[in-house]
Amino acid sequence: MPNVAMWGKALTVMPRITKQDWDGLDLVSRWLIASRAAVIIMTFTSAAFGGLLAVKAGKFDGLLFVLTTLGLCLAHATNNLVNDLTDYWKGVDEGNYFRTQYGPQTVQDGFLSVKQLIAYAALTGLAALSIGAYLVVLQGEIVLWLLGAGAFFVLFYTFPLKYIGMGEPAVLAVWGPLMVGGTYYVVTGEWSNNVAVASLAYALGPTAVLFGKHIDKLDADEAKKIRTMPVILGERWSRYTVLGMLVAQYGVILYLVATGYFSPAMLIAFAAVPSLRRVFTTYNAPRPSEAPDDLPKGVWPLWFVAVTFWYNRRFGLFFLLGLIGDIVLSSL
Numbered sequence: 001m002p003n004v005a006m007w008g009k010a011l012t013v014m015p016r017i018t019k020q021d022w023d024g025l026d027l028v029s030r031w032l033i034a035s036r037a038a039v040i041i042m043t044f045t046s047a048a049f050g051g052l053l054a055v056k057a058g059k060f061d062g063l064l065f066v067l068t069t070l071g072l073c074l075a076h077a078t079n080n081l082v083n084d085l086t087d088y089w090k091g092v093d094e095g096n097y098f099r100t101q102y103g104p105q106t107v108q109d110g111f112l113s114v115k116q117l118i119a120y121a122a123l124t125g126l127a128a129l130s131i132g133a134y135l136v137v138l139q140g141e142i143v144l145w146l147l148g149a150g151a152f153f154v155l156f157y158t159f160p161l162k163y164i165g166m167g168e169p170a171v172l173a174v175w176g177p178l179m180v181g182g183t184y185y186v187v188t189g190e191w192s193n194n195v196a197v198a199s200l201a202y203a204l205g206p207t208a209v210l211f212g213k214h215i216d217k218l219d220a221d222e223a224k225k226i227r228t229m230p231v232i233l234g235e236r237w238s239r240y241t242v243l244g245m246l247v248a249q250y251g252v253i254l255y256l257v258a259t260g261y262f263s264p265a266m267l268i269a270f271a272a273v274p275s276l277r278r279v280f281t282t283y284n285a286p287r288p289s290e291a292p293d294d295l296p297k298g299v300w301p302l303w304f305v306a307v308t309f310w311y312n313r314r315f316g317l318f319f320l321l322g323l324i325g326d327i328v329l330s331s332l
Contacts, residue, residue: 014038079157143185146185165232208246209305269318
C-alpha cells in the first residue's frame with residue numbers, strides 16, 4: 001500500500017529507518033530513499049531557474065520545460081545511486097563511515113543487494129537517458145553535447161573527480177551553466193551567456209552545500225584517501241571558502257542588475273541576507289567534537305552541511321521570488 005506520508009518525508013529529509021521499516025515500504029518510498037530525493041530539490045530549483053529565464057525571454061515552452069526538468073531530476077537520482085554503488089565497491093562506507101550515520105546506505109545497511117541497487121540505477125538512468133534522447137531529436141546537436149556532459153558527471157563524479165578535488169568545481173558547473181543554461185537552451189533553442197553568468201548566483205549555493213558536507217567528513221575522507229577540496233584546503237580555509245561563495249551569490253546578482261540583465265526586482269533575493277548570520281556564526285568556528293546540547297535531535301553528525309542546506313533553501317526561495325518579480329516588472 002502506498003505510504004504517502006513517507007513520500008513527503010523522503011522528499012524533505014533523509015529518513016533514518018531500520019531494515020524492518022524498509023521491508024514494510026512501497027516501491028516508490030524505497031526509490032525516494034535510495035536515491036536521496038530530499039537533495040534533488042536543488043536540481044529542480046536550477047531547472048526552474050532556467051525555465052523562468054526562458055519566460056523572461058518570451059520563449060517558454062511548457063512541454064520542453066517539463067521534460068527537461070524531469071530528465072535532470074532523474075539524472076541527479078541516478079548519480080546518487082551510482083555514488084552509493086561506487087562507494088560500496090570501494091569500501092568507503094565500512095567502519096561506521098560518516099555517510100552511514102546521517103542516512104541509509106542501502107547496500108551497506110542490507111536494505112538492497114548490489115544487483116538490486118544496480119537495477120535501481122539502471123532503470124532510473126535509462127529513464128533519464130530516454131528523455132534526453134527525445135530532447136536531442138527535438139532540439140538538435142547541442143543538446144547531445146549537453147547530454148554527454150551530464151552523463152559524464154553522473155558516471156564519474158564519485159570516482160575519480162571527487163578523489164582528486166574536482167567534485168566541487170564539477171557541482172558548480174553542473175548546477176550552474178549545465179543545468180540552468182542547458183534548461184534555457186532546450187526550452188528556447190538559444191544559448192545565452194547572460195543566463196550562464198546568472199546561473200552562478202544559484203549554483204554557488206549547492207556547491208557550498210557540498211563543501212559543508214565534505215568539511216563535516218574531512219577526517220573520514222582523509223583517512224579513506226578521498227582528496228576532496230576541503231581535504232586539500234584544510235578545514236579553516238574551507239570554511240572561509242564557503243562564506244566567500246555565499247557572499248559571491250549577491251555579487252553576481254548586483255552585477256546583473258547593474259548591467260541591466262535583471263531589473264531591481266531581483267534584489268528581492270537579498271531578503272535572505274539576514275539568514276547569513278546563522279551561517280557565519282557556525283562557520284566562524286571549527287566543527288565541534290560532539291553534538292552541542294542545543295542541536296535538534298537527529299541532525300548530528302551533520303553540522304556545517306546542515307546549516308548550509310537550510311540557508312540554501314531560503315536563498316533559493318527568495319531568488320525565485322526575485323526572478324518572478326523581475327519577469328513581472330519586465331513585462332509591464
